[in-house]
Amino acid sequence: MSGFEPYAELAGDYSDKHATACPWSTARDLLTRAELYWLSTVRPDGRPHVTPLIGVWADSALHFATGAEERKARNLAANPEVVLTTGSNTMSEGLDVVVEGRAERVTDDRRLSLLATAWEAKYGPEWHFDVRAGTFVNAGHSALVFQVRPRKAFGFGKGARFSQTRWRFS
Template identity: 50%
Template sequence: MTATPAPTGTLDARYSRPDARPSRWGEVSEVLDTAETYWLSTVRSDGRPHVTPLIGIWDGTSLYFSTGDREQKAHNLATNPNVSLTTGNNALQGGLDVVAEGTAVRIGDPGRLASLAAAWVGKYGEVWRFEVRDGDFWHEGGGLAGVYEVTPTRVFAFRKGDDRFAQTGWRLG
């Protein structure tokens, strides 16, 4: 099997220091993989933005998150599945912030859900153990939750620091 080459990012000189270098995809993937919290941006039916923190999984290709059907983000996704997921840190003088844009697609396949449920426990511990029931996650503390996959079509990385400010972008898929 041939490994898929890492995508190549393009440095945006408008928002980067003159001597900046583009971020490497491996760094971006690591930030997405190790993040404990992501910020999901959706759009309400009246056009207003909605942003909420959540936990999720990055598998190297796609981001996954869950939400109950009664939550605002689930209502938003039903009318407009376009989302941004953001992670990084809130420090100005260091770190790498990442924004992934794409379309959220609800997953119902029991096998995939079981694999994702195991990934949630592996990343977040037993408190986030989900059962798979009727095409959703189920958790005693929260009931049923739909699981969504976002395969990014665009990704942006914002490197910060005294001499490292750089914005790199990727067009995927």
Template identity: 50%
Template sequence: MKDPITSIDTRFSDPDAEPTSWQATQEVLENAQMTWVTTVRADGRPHVAPLVAVWLDGALHFTTGPDEQKAVNLAVNPNVVLTTGRDTWDEGVDVVVEGPAVRVTDRKTLERLAAAWRTKWDGRWVYEVGDGVFLNDVAGPALVFAVEPTKVLAFGKGTFSHTRHVPRPA
């Protein structure tokens, strides 16, 4: 998402709060060490799992094994919510990303994503690119998904703010 429409929801913000800028929101997504993904099971129950996500080209990317609950859920319902932030109530920004998860299989994109994953934490997220998947020595094949946001919420803490970022109409 580039240059989204940004607005503050005054109902849930301090009177003197300013909206969290898109740049600040994007920095949270780029620098997050841990992100939580919520998918929906076929029977409608939610499933939440922690993972390492990568922000690249306006989308948040994550991986899952083909037999993991996330992959099973996404085969039925591609809509997800990804959340990240801080576990403090008085500082930082929490971010929520909503949108459909779409499989990434293009080799060039997977190669760029594999390079981006190597920059997370201490470099231990090392993937090789296989035929439409990531490969590694530990977990086997991993499906890669991209979530181009339909909505991003940023919750500023300290001076509390509730900011909404949505894509501009095409």
């Protein structure tokens, strides 16, 4: 995040007595290298929708792509508030991170080109995207690109010292 460190607060009631707050840099590193994220959106009728997806952390935000007719895109059109999660599915080690924020479309072709390069560098040539008219294009299909800047985030440390850290962004 360009040197920015949000305020970190340890939730003592949910943490080992010897735990310390996790630094944002640790969570940011996890968000950068994670291969898979879970996106939670809300359907127009209020029911939740959760789906796994790939993404790229860049410019202090997590970015993901979806087809305009997919459920998550239709949900975001009605309500852009989301939760993104990533981490490890073990109790004995690791860190889980939960990011709350607002999904906003990225339509600037120059910025999308930079993101497309980052996507391919992270996931390989099968995830090559061209950029056209404010979208990613691959094999004749277009995808909308969204960014989520954290408004609030939580880190759940696991292992010998369970911890819960809350990061507040301004």
